[in-house]
Amino acid sequence: SAINFLERLCLTWMFFFMTCVAERTYKQRFLFAKLFSHITSARKARKYEIPHFRLKKVENIKIWLSLRSYLKRRGPQRSVDVVVSSIFLLALSIAFICCAQVLKGHKTFLNAAYNWEFLIWEAALLLFLLRLASLGSETNKKYSNISILLTEQINLYLKMEKKPNKKEQLSLVNNVLKLSTKLLKELDTPFRLYGLTMNPLIYNITRVVILSAVSGVISDLLGFNIRV
Numbered sequence: 001s002a003i004n005f006l007e008r009l010c011l012t013w014m015f016f017f018m019t020c021v022a023e024r025t026y027k028q029r030f031l032f033a034k035l036f037s038h039i040t041s042a043r044k045a046r047k048y049e050i051p052h053f054r055l056k057k058v059e060n061i062k063i064w065l066s067l068r069s070y071l072k073r074r075g076p077q078r079s080v081d082v083v084v085s086s087i088f089l090l091a092l093s094i095a096f097i098c099c100a101q102v103l104k105g106h107k108t109f110l111n112a113a114y115n116w117e118f119l120i121w122e123a124a125l126l127l128f129l130l131r132l133a134s135l136g137s138e139t140n141k142k143y144s145n146i147s148i149l150l151t152e153q154i155n156l157y158l159k160m161e162k163k164p165n166k167k168e169q170l171s172l173v174n175n176v177l178k179l180s181t182k183l184l185k186e187l188d189t190p191f192r193l194y195g196l197t198m199n200p201l202i203y204n205i206t207r208v209v210i211l212s213a214v215s216g217v218i219s220d221l222l223g224f225n226i227r228v
Contacts, residue, residue, distance in 0.1 A: 016124075016128075018083050019083065021080075021083070022080050022084055022087075023132060025075055025076060025080045026132055026135040026136060026139070027135060029075065029135070029139050030139045030142070032074065033071070033138075033143050034142055035048060036067065036068060036071055036142065036143070037145055037148070038050060039051065039067075040052070040053070040054060040055060040064075040151075040152070054152065054155070055148075055173075055177065056155070056170075056173060057173060061173070061180060065180060065183075068143060084132060087125055087128060087129060090121075090125060091122060091125040091126060094118050094122045094125070095122060144184060146181055149177050149181045149184075152177055153174055153177050157174075
């Protein structure tokens with residue numbers, strides 16, 4: 001029993017150590033995204049002591065897009081995504097087991113000690129997933145902030161009125177900004193769950209399996225069929 005307890009304790013520590021590493025990586029990504037969103041603002045760039053430039057030239061737009069791509073790929077990517085996907089799959093599996101146990105007999109569900117252990121694991125994993133989802137969602141908002149490009153377009157229109165002799169050059173920059181806005185919208189991956197990059201297979205399993213299990217539990221507890 002003592003060896004079994006030590007083994008489970010070591011495995012638990014290793015697993016949650018990896019989740020802490022993943023959370024640290026997500027915090028770094030959020031910091032990079034936050035500073036990147038302040039580059040085009042003179043006041044915020046001065047506050048955080050970072051370089052500042054406006055998107056009023058094609059070269060500046062090119063640098064802005066290249067810097068965005070570099071920061072999004074900076075740091076460990078695949079390893080962290082594997083850890084997050086593993087956490088999500090484990091939480092999904094435990095939730096499915098708990099739903100099956102409740103359907104089997106919801107009155108005797110809390111009588112078994114292993115069900116309490118499942119619930120503790122599920123609560124801990126959900127806390128980590130909520131934290132990672134919050135950081136991932138905020139990071140995506142910073143990188144996908146189209147309002148920056150729209151603000152620069154408004155500034156260009158105002159400059160066209162003040163400097164009609166540079167209208168052709170400013171129109172070219174404005175067209176590049178419009179294409180950049182469309183590009184950012186196309187680059188967003190559809191397999192995201194509150195900011196977490198998900199494998200397409202995991203994404204589809206989530207939609208089908210967990211919703212079906214939750215629907216069965218609700219139908220069993222309420223006494224009539226509900227389809228989620």
